Amino acid sequence: MSARACATGVAYLAKERAAAIEAVESASRVCKAVFKKLVTDETLTKKDKSPVTVADFSAQAVVNSIIEKHFPDDAIVGEEDAKDLRGDEGRALREKVVDLVNSTTKHPMSADEILRAIDRGQYAGGPTGRHWALDPIDGTKGFLRGEQFAVCLALIIDGKVRLGVVGCPNLPYNISKPDEERGVLAVAVEGQGAFQRKLGTDQSAETRISVSNVMETRDASFCESVEAAHASHSDNAKIAALLGISKQPVRMDSQCKYVAVARGDADIYLRLPTSNTYVEKIWDHAAGNVIMQEAGGRVSDIEGKELDFSIGRTLSANKGVVAAGAGIFDTVIAAVKTTLANKR
Numbered sequence: 188m189s190a191r192a193c194a195t196g197v198a199y200l201a202k203e204r205a206a207a208i209e210a211v212e213s214a215s216r217v218c219k220a221v222f223k224k225l226v227t228d229e230t231l232t233k234k235d236k237s238p239v240t241v242a243d244f245s246a247q248a249v250v251n252s253i254i255e256k257h258f259p260d261d262a263i264v265g266e267e268d269a270k271d272l273r274g275d276e277g278r279a280l281r282e283k284v285v286d287l288v289n290s291t292t293k294h295p296m297s298a299d300e301i302l303r304a305i306d307r308g309q310y311a312g313g314p315t316g317r318h319w320a321l322d323p324i325d326g327t328k329g330f331l332r333g334e335q336f337a338v339c340l341a342l343i344i345d346g347k348v349r350l351g352v353v354g355c356p357n358l359p360y361n362i363s364k365p366d367e368e369r370g371v372l373a374v375a376v377e378g379q380g381a382f383q384r385k386l387g388t389d390q391s392a393e394t395r396i397s398v399s400n401v402m403e404t405r406d407a408s409f410c411e412s413v414e415a416a417h418a419s420h421s422d423n424a425k426i427a428a429l430l431g432i433s434k435q436p437v438r439m440d441s442q443c444k445y446v447a448v449a450r451g452d453a454d455i456y457l458r459l460p461t462s463n464t465y466v467e468k469i470w471d472h473a474a475g476n477v478i479m480q481e482a483g484g485r486v487s488d489i490e491g492k493e494l495d496f497s498i499g500r501t502l503s504a505n506k507g508v509v510a511a512g513a514g515i516f517d518t519v520i521a522a523v524k525t526t527l528a529n530k531r
């Protein structure tokens with residue numbers, strides 16, 4: 188049991204862990220329902236993003252209302268807000284969201300309750316107290332392609348991520364058996380290790396996960412975004428070349444990448460910035476960060492600095508993200524620094 192276990196023998200953040208899993212499970216079901224109902228060949232060929240919009244709002248409403256049920260005083264930093272669902276202009280979208288939320292939950296919610304739940308996610312974040320960080324669908328582009336996406340929820344206390352849950356409805360449970368059942372839930376609490384279970388199962392199905400123990404970067408493989416706008420594929424390739432990596436990168440959307448590295452499917456996560464202006468958001472990294480660390484990995488920005496979740500809604504003190512097992516992390520950061528210095 189963790190050093191933070193309380194006198195009653197209940198593990199640190201046990202109630203929060205269970206609530207976060209309930210929320211991520213429910214939102215994952217919402218996302219799957221949206222995909223089945225609304226993503227068609229037509230939306231894909233027309234590059235119509237409306238299904239993911241409905242899923243984003245619905246999933247945020249479901250997660251926020253579950254958090255509120257268990258922890259009415261907790262603040263939430265959520266990616267979405269309900270502005271586009273209000274008034275006459277928002278009517279069509281609002282009705283779709285209300286239908287969806289109520290088709291997947293036991294307790295129907297009114298339109299007003301749903302909008303209010305979504306807008307509970309507007310908290311500014313910061314260095315003290317506790318707040319949740321929610322990405323209702325991370326990897327929206329992957330969702331629309333029917334590929335990887337994730338529902339990501341983390342609890343930040345006094346500026347540090349203490350708990351993270353990532354639901355990955357399309358990720359194979361066992362990467363070497365990609366044709367078998369898909370759907371993974373990864374979870375970690377500070378000091379307690381990282382675990383995975385199949386989505387839709389209970390805690391008794393959890394198994395511990397850990398990063399690979401690769402010691403030579405030439406034997407490593409790396410993971411990067413599918414979208415070249417989110418991570419520089421060319422800088423990543425230069426770093427890989429410096430590290431002697433010959434394996435092709437594993438490209439996937441969303442925080443499923445953190446889960447993949449945390450359980451040893453790949454060895455390095457590289458997210459080299461594509462611009463000087465983009466600022467990473469806390470909900471894109473919070474849950475993955477604690478899962479990686481609890482799986483024995485290290486995470487930093489491109490300068491080797493820890494990600495600072497204490498500033499607000501963004502990671503404004505950091506640029507890019509690098510993650511890897513402890514055995515190769517310093518070598519990877521050295522290669523990142525050399526590659527970026529050569530660009531100047």
Ligand SMILES: Nc1ncnc2c1ncn2[C@@H]1O[C@H](COP(=O)(O)O)[C@@H](OP(=O)(O)O)[C@H]1O
Nearest residue numbers: 324325326327328412414416417440441465471
């Ligand atoms: N220029 C940019 N650089 C880095 N990340 C970006 C970006 N523009 C958007 N993103 C973020 O990248 C996330 C997806 O990451 P990935 O490429 O790893 O799948 C998006 O999350 P959403 O899909 O939740 O909007 C979005 O927040």
Ligand SMILES: [Mg+2]
Nearest residue numbers: 322325326471
């Ligand atoms: Mg995201």
Ligand SMILES: [Mg+2]
Nearest residue numbers: 266322324325
């Ligand atoms: Mg999102």
Ligand SMILES: [Mg+2]
Nearest residue numbers: 266324326327
């Ligand atoms: Mg987004």
